[in-house]
Amino acid sequence: MSTVRDTPLPKAGKAVGIDTLGMTMRFGSFTALNNVSIAVPAGSFHALLGENGAGKSTLVKCIMGFYHATSGSLSVDGHEVAIASPKDAATYGLGMVYQHFTLVPSLTGAENLVISRTEVPAVINWARERKDLAAFMERIPFKIPLDRPVSELAAGEKQKLEIVKQLYLGRSFLVLDEPTSVLTPAEADEMLGIVRGMTERGELTVLMISHKFHEVTKFADACSILRRGKLVGTGKVNELSTAEMAAMMIGDVKLAELDSRLPVAEAARPVLRVSQVKAPDRSGLKTIEIDELTVRSGEIVGIAGISGNGQKELTEILAGQRPTDAGRIMVNGEAYGATREETRKKKVRFIPEEPLQNACAPKMTVSENLAFRTFDLKPDGKDAIWLNRGSMKERASALISDFKVKTASSASPIAALSGGNVQRAVLARELTGDVDLLIVSNPCFGLDFSAVAEIRARIMKARNAGAAVLLLSEDLDELLEMSDRIVVISEGKLVYETPARSADIGVIGAHMAGHH
Template structure:
């Protein structure tokens, strides 16, 4: 572990400190008197749930927002940062969660046009020579002469970091830098950055929700909750339990459901040679064949954009199959409402307001989508009775701990975690034989994640066959009985979870089979 004070004073890394920083938006106190100090040459993690104030804090540091009060101090001197250009002038740069590169340009072109002093007519011979010399000074290696669109996600992330180093930024803010990377790439990128902090060349402030990365790479951690600083310390002195408790406060965390041994192994859901195209009529999924049994969670891992969303759309009836068959209980199955009902097929996915809810309709109405045409809500065909619908909603709200002012609140006014709980309540309120879920905990708070994963495990323990598609490898490792990896629209690896491990799955995600 590097100790900032031990680093030679000639280091390039700079210290950045916020003093009493606050930011008010109307009636919302998004940031409330936050003081953090990131020592030069340290790797500092910033933790907190959605809405904790992490993004607001770094946007104030970068000059995207002007704080309502408080100061920013760089290398012990107070500075004014009216805009991002001023932040860059003080050596502060940011690597965003989503790539900001121009895909059609080469890596070299992306680097040169990022400069504030790019000449009108570029002497490419001179620039390439200078870039070659610059790359010699960094541990990051990226092919400079190929279009960015042909680079892997790991190479793009390295190029985003290289761009900041090329612009001479010596304090880097990383916003969820590994969210689009496979485990091997994430470890490589963070390992290289860690080396640069230890050498005193760089200071890092990383926003993350992955405790594994905090414990492996960070020196110090700061935790925000509801806009306030609630804890900080040396990573080596804190357990994951300590950090998670700081993040969520005294919120009750649901214990994860114990995995029960399943004796019955009846085949429930079979996908036989599925082919489908994307919106550009190019192959999206090819020859997908899977068998999922009662009491089994079948997890599909993979980096985003490898056909997972198209597969889920096929299984939920939102995308046409080009070829192949789906069987439930060995009978042909079509994903439409009547058959979903008959075969007890349920599901939910990330961003439910976009996919499986009507934002402006009430919580009660959204919860009734499965049952609105059945008694007691519809005692006569085509006739809806609101009292039973509200009664059902009240029961589900209580059972699934959905926080809402009333059953009549438009569902779009609820927090992300509560929208997901409401949809979960609807989809799990009946008898479930097959459950199809995609990134069910995407962007949710700690307590909601624990709740949803426990509910999925409970359905499995009751005998449901569960297909879980997730980009979060930790989620797959925690829940799945069987794991498969999807790459370029195909299943490229499959194994019982007991016979594999994180590294093997990670290698398969990287395309090494």
């Protein structure tokens, strides 16, 4: 039972660069990656951009040895290499930090680092390990408490620990896959700033997949843009505008412009009023307490917060899916219990998170899903006894065309559609007819650039037509772009409110992180 480590701890790294040459990946007759050549020089911070399905993940998986490219080659520091597995990639100093954390929550940071090595002695000499770890942590710019269980760390600290783990394992080229999706703006800026500093000192090379233009322009030196598996553009970030990057990503599609925003009228009537509402959270251990929330006609109120702070419970309360222990919910001045009859009478519509699971019957057809709000009504609004399949199909065809839903046919099961098209179909159903109150949760999560622009424009159009919109989103950029007012939710309570136009991102981020 050896207590001696076989491999020495890595020294402060020296960055390595990579080049892909003609990288092509086919799955049967489908070409996911078509002759892609990109250069990421040592010590650079390179952004990889593209819509969902553009080939970003495929390219990264070929580099990291998860996939074996159909053709093409990879060079590390100018030497062609064969990488058959992630283990091979590691021997050349290539590592990857994923969007979702891979740490063991019950173990401390120190324990996570030590067990991540390929060679771990059967009996660990913790006195020596702690001494070595302390020396290692002094050499790198990240400051994280390694003696606390990972489950107690904030999201920003967990993400830093994921990067520290790669550095500890001796990686000097890192792929960051949407690394800030669970962080507050302040955490994201701090983490990317530290990584940027390491690239400037030549200790690290970074290839970052991101959907956030402000991160790309602030931290990256250069970018490569993929569209439908092909490289369509590359260049220095300071020589490209975000509009040019977006145009390369989506090609010749004309984006729906966000409607010009009318100011909210002083006399705008309150549509939604939530007062002194209390309800148990999902764990049953904490309470969601919404003291006062008002949304007026022709106004978008954005709810900002880090995932898991009560947004889901708030939408469930408003959808009638979570019973309350106290308080009142009023819509248009009358008590509201979220029954189907009340939502119809008070013109309340929902666009929930993950619409395929929460707003659709996946195996039913597109036509049937689009008819959920109207199938039991005659054209004159009276109750219908029989289903009118002909008019359901006719209406579905009109909505599919109006909302640009891409589907083989209105008779296809809705589960066969892409995420963006499911979202468009749900929008078509929820935004047709008069809408007084629209409750929207993370409407653009995981969607690509053109779908995002289209969906935001539709929500803005509803607002401009007089709907009161409650927008819950974990994307602060989306809230700043869309909202008239922003309210921060933290640990189940509304803790801060600001007009969106004069909002201070630092103050919002501090409240999101619970420093208030």
